[in-house]
Amino acid sequence: MNQKHEGKLEHRFKIAHREALIGCALAIFNFVWWYGFAYGMGSKAPEEYTFILGFPAWFFFSCILGFLVVVGLVWYIVKFQLKDMPFEDEEDESNEVNSA
């Protein structure tokens, strides 16, 4: 019983570790996108700015499109990457049967 318990535990923690790393990767991607467009396109003289949908291009890409892209990625991660699991140890028995 105890053996089985530990195996289950390792398994759940392994999933949790993977999901934490996904969180870090997403934050790094988000930062690079945000920084790249803001300072890549925003550093020229304001007179030379192009405008998209009324906003300066650097702001549109970095903050508006960037936000939408991140929301899309979060949706993808939630839908296809994250695993459902019980948090309570009491529920282990029934769930083990299901997942076995």
Added chain:
Amino acid sequence: MNWGVVFPLIIFVIVVFLVGIWSNRKMAGSKSFLSDYFLGSREFGGLVLAMTMVATYGSASSFLGGPGAAYSIGLGWVLLAMSQVATGYFVLLVLGKKFAIVTRRFNAVTLIDFLKERYKSSAVVLLSAVSIIVFLFSAMAAQWVGGAYLIQSITGISYVSALFIFTISVLIYVVIGGFRAVAMTDTIQGVVMFFGTLVLLIAVVIAGGGLNNIFADLMNENPNLVTPYGQDGQLTGLYVSSFWILVGVGVVALPQVAVRAMSYKNAKSMHRALLIGTIVVGFIMLNMHLIGVFARPVLPGIEVADQVIPMVALDVLPPWLAGIILAAPLAAMMSTVDSLLLLVSSSIVKDVYINYVKPDATESLVKKLSLGVTAVIGTVAFLLAISPPELLIFLNLFAFGGLEAAFIWPLVLGLYWKFANKYGAIASMIAGITSYIGIHLYNEQYGELLGVHTVTIPVVLSLITFIVFSLLFKQEAYYFPTKNINKSA
């Protein structure tokens, strides 16, 4: 008094009260008072969880001056504020499932409970409790001042009366409802903020004659307003990036955020909260700060930054709508205060009193004490806010960064690094807090050290200290217990 504005506001406060009473009745039927009062019995679903998280992140940003800063600095500040989108997914993914499982096994109700079980060290517990009581109390008392100013600017009554109304509303509501009441109102407020900022943004754009007009006006006034560099070109990429630590990823270590990461019902609500939270926090931040920038050509010459949103709302919207929308920031402040109040009182009651003074306190004594301490702290905050002492404002200025520097590594490494031990945790907390205070004082005198926000260097320093001291006093690897600590022998 402008009843057209005040009336919807009062309706909102009454709704908030009813929610508190409803939550309280629900609590009467639950098993553990502590877990319920401070954590809502870990039963929050996706929407409530997302909204209470967002309301808590929002408090870190309203602290930054938010829309008022965007009004004077321009799009550069909106860019900075968008670093908060990361909080929407980062906290839940990083603390995530492991924290949820482990805190259940530890029967942990607060961040300190977790640290106490993980490191089994009185020094860690006392250092944490002192940081929370000092820093969070100051942060909270300052919100008290903000809430009173807001009521004052809407209704026109005197500051002390406004403060009194604010205190009474907050206290009644938090004392009768606990964490569940706070989370439920966070949800109402989140929804109001979500639609409110959108309506206000649209109204401001129309009042300014469309986006093209607004940006042309801004360029005419000062082209720097539409660059990422601020109105005087003062914001460097490095400095703005360092806010990713203060209001982005570092938020993971705030005790009021960590406690919410213990409160979800199951993995499904956590998943839903991830998506809702990211959308809502990004949407509100974007709208709220854009309103600040766009308000500049519409309503030039506002001197006090905190008045930007109220003045613009009153200017561009019909009174009843302005009343509802202004209820949102007021509500946001109330809920921030409520959740901080709960944390400070839980630190005093649980972490200090039950741990060190009276470990065998009965359930009913704990209950009376929690309510009593909450009421006393609220009253003290009221008295301090009547004429805010300088120390309070000073402490509030760096409360959030200080808490992040103190808690981030003991929490994150404690959760994910098996060689993390109490020596590392103690050294890291001391290094984080002292270097944060030191650099804060230095930066006030001489400008930003290395061109980054105050919080950056202490976070790096406390990481190094944590690892060095953990390895220096290396003990055997730590493994989390495999079942609930009360049930295993």
